[in-house]
Amino acid sequence: MSEEILNNVRKNLFAIKPYQPGKPISDVKRDYGLSDVIKLGSNENPLGPSKLAQQAIAEALQGVNRYPDPGAFSLKEALSKKHGVETKQILVGNGSDDTIKLISETFLQQGAEIVVPSPSFSQYWFGAQLMDATTVAVPLTADFEYDFEAMLSAVTASTKLLYLCSPNNPTGNYIRQADLQAFLDRVPAHVLVILDEAYNEYVVENDYAQGIDFLKQGYNVIVMRTFSKMYALAGLRLGYVMGPAEVIDAINRTREPFNANLLAQTAAIAALDDADHVEASRKQNREGMQRLQAGLEKLGYQLLPSQGNFAIFNTGLDDQKLFDLLLREGVIVRSGTPLGLPGYLRVSIGLLEEVDRFLSVFEKVVSSAVRNV
Incomplete structure (x- = not known):
């Protein structure tokens, strides 16, 4: 493409950085050779549509x-x-x-x-x-x-x-x-x-x-x-x-x-029109949030109070490194750095078994990260 054409592009557009969405499950499976991946990175409803x-x-x-x-x-x-x-x-x-x-x-x-x-x-x-x-x-x-x-x-x-x-x-x-x-x-x-x-x-x-x-x-x-x-x-x-x-x-x-x-x-x-699905989703979210909070507290971490279907907490470590270690274990969350909160991880509230898996894998990768500091 000629330089003349690029000169016609509005200059303010070059300051735009592409949005960083949560990693798709398919990408993580392909990149790390995994067959079992859970996604807790995009604040989606794990129950699926009504x-x-x-x-x-x-x-x-x-x-x-x-x-x-x-x-x-x-x-x-x-x-x-x-x-x-x-x-x-x-x-x-x-x-x-x-x-x-x-x-x-x-x-x-x-x-x-x-x-x-x-x-x-x-x-x-x-x-x-x-x-x-x-x-x-x-x-x-x-x-x-x-x-x-x-x-x-x-x-x-x-x-x-x-x-x-x-x-x-x-x-x-x-x-x-x-x-x-x-x-x-x-x-x-x-x-x-x-x-x-x-x-x-x-x-x-x-x-x-x-x-x-x-x-x-x-x-x-x-x-x-x-x-x-x-x-x-x-x-x-x-x-x-x-x-x-x-x-x-x-x-x-x-x-x-x-x-x-x-x-x-x-x-x-x-x-x-599906009020039952909404109530079931609320119930699942409350239970998942409680499970996540209790599990992290046992590990010495504290969630920020959240009224959404996600929660964020300070890891005290390199969040991007933790994010990568979690990916390698088949767990997708969101790193805090691109969200404006370095050191934090944001976790969407998944099914109870997904929350339990996150807690287990997080404990594992934190131990690994601390050993390698």
Whole structure:
């Protein structure tokens, strides 16, 4: 390719580093010659999709020669009924990554700023960098809570978007109702607050702030949700946002016409009706979290409190080395360094037998790592 062609590429794109997803099981099997691998690195629901969703997918297969509904009418109606918002307040996307990109394309340009907590989900930064905007990162407090005062101080006349992830990925902390109320009351009117609630369905604390409540009260907020976590449809890629109708209309103008595929839309509608699957997933997550916490405490480690389907802890060692040693044993987790927390490991809550296997292998590799320090 000629240098002249490369010179035409927008220079801000070269600062974008490819997203580092959790390692696929197939890669680990191939790279290390393994036949038995467990994946606890991508915060997936280990129970898999509900039977209702699976049945809906099977029935819809004969129709994949047709384009999906570009406006996701039936899915929006189902979401409207579930959340009590109008369909014109809902936009459906190809996962949360897609909706973040759409929001960024709608509101950001060179000279614009976004404010984000740090560490948090890296795709907020990606959306800003894509549009040549500036990301202002505000560190969490020493106990991994949001520093609301610092975030307010970071807002300028150039700030367009402010992201809050609750429960936060990768730390698992959540925002309390009273704290969010006090914060939103002070956010300047020109700033749109995006409340990323990808793990909303896993939260058990009664004082958890539900973004929809603030949307209904007229605050300048967008609420992001996904079908990838609790509803176990990560492979179909489906997320959605809810916000003021005028804001959703503006974002919709950047959306590709068929950004949510037919199987995803069909499965999501069925998944919303399967309350038993949601409750079973919550129960499994609570039990797995308790098993993980108890096992790590026996080994001398402490999980950060988490309201998601994952937890993170300080190993006190080289997390990337531990990550690699675990891979060689057929256990996939997430290294803390690329997440902004060197020395930490993030572990998704798997089936109980998967949690037990992680604990056993982790104890083994830690002993090996300490011996070789």
